[in-house]
Amino acid sequence: MEFVKMHGLGNDFIVVAGERELPEGASGLAVQLCDRHFGIGADGLVYILPSDRADFRMRIMNPDGSEAEQCGNAIRCVAKYVYDRGLISKDTVTIETLGAGVQQLQIAAEGGKAAKVRVDMGEPILNGLAVPTTIDLNPVIGHPIAAEGRTFHFTAVSMGNPHCVIFVDDAVSFDLHKWGPLLETHPLFPRKTNVEFVTVASRTHAVMRVWERGAGPTLACGTGACATLVASVLGGLTDRTATVSLAGGDLLIEWSEEDNHVYMTGPAAEVFTGTLA
Numbered sequence: 001m002e003f004v005k006m007h008g009l010g011n012d013f014i015v016v017a018g019e020r021e022l023p024e025g026a027s028g029l030a031v032q033l034c035d036r037h038f039g040i041g042a043d044g045l046v047y048i049l050p051s052d053r054a055d056f057r058m059r060i061m062n063p064d065g066s067e068a069e070q071c072g073n074a075i076r077c078v079a080k081y082v083y084d085r086g087l088i089s090k091d092t093v094t095i096e097t098l099g100a101g102v103q104q105l106q107i108a109a110e111g112g113k114a115a116k117v118r119v120d121m122g123e124p125i126l127n128g129l130a131v132p133t134t135i136d137l138n139p140v141i142g143h144p145i146a147a148e149g150r151t152f153h154f155t156a157v158s159m160g161n162p163h164c165v166i167f168v169d170d171a172v173s174f175d176l177h178k179w180g181p182l183l184e185t186h187p188l189f190p191r192k193t194n195v196e197f198v199t200v201a202s203r204t205h206a207v208m209r210v211w212e213r214g215a216g217p218t219l220a221c222g223t224g225a226c227a228t229l230v231a232s233v234l235g236g237l238t239d240r241t242a243t244v245s246l247a248g249g250d251l252l253i254e255w256s257e258e259d260n261h262v263y264m265t266g267p268a269a270e271v272f273t274g275t276l277a
Helices: 026-034 072-084 176-184 222-234
Strands: 002-008 011-017 045-049 056-061 092-097 101-110 113-120 143-147 150-158 162-167 194-202 205-212 216-218 241-246 249-255 262-267 269-275
Touching: 002 072, 011 072, 026 045, 026 056, 045 072, 056 072, 072 092, 072 101, 072 113, 072 222, 072 262, 072 269, 143 176, 150 176, 150 222, 162 222, 176 194, 176 205, 176 216, 194 222, 205 222, 222 241, 222 249, 222 262
Parallel strands: 011 045, 056 092, 162 194, 205 241
Antiparallel strands: 002 011, 002 269, 045 056, 092 101, 101 113, 113 262, 143 150, 150 162, 194 205, 205 216, 241 249, 249 262
16 A cells, blocks of 8 residues: 655644545554554544545544544645646645535645645534534533533534634643543533634734544644634634644634635645555
């Protein structure tokens, strides 16, 4: 099996193309290959597949073997993969995702290679039951959530996958490893959740750290950055366009008033290619 190792701001993936469908055993293979000691090492195993609805279809397996509905960093890597290899001859590409439908991406190239990708991430889902949470509110803003004697307040957003956004005084030094797994599996989230801890620096800048569902701490999360901006706007904390700084770098996020869509712009990079015996 040939693969390409890629990353978006350090959120890294094993990218595989050429299959017609998601292979049997993809879940177990993801657990094996994403292991950073006994495998290739990655935050996810990504398959680029044919689509009847778009130019390509993307399926993402998490390191724990579960499947992610969507991933903003992975979809930028897929766009770079197909553009750099001449699988498309245009600077726009549509990619079908499991949880967010068909998304359109605009590619900015340098030297014939994709350098940055702007993704139409679609409309945020704010209905609590649809995110999903067990909370019958629309939207869910500043809702209390208790774990091990501490109460946080979160905003629930789905970008095709669920997010729990919590504002804290210092996201960089926050104890992600303690609170991330407790909130990921909290009973309020029937399908678990991604958890973002956010500090707003200004009207146009937020700092975020993430605990990803099924993956743990990662250097970046594109859907999480989108959810962060949406939650910040709903809370009156930022403008509708802002830079979200993650451990691996910055993403520009826009929540359009015209079409209610969220747009994400950021880089994707290829690290190496390989063959798995």
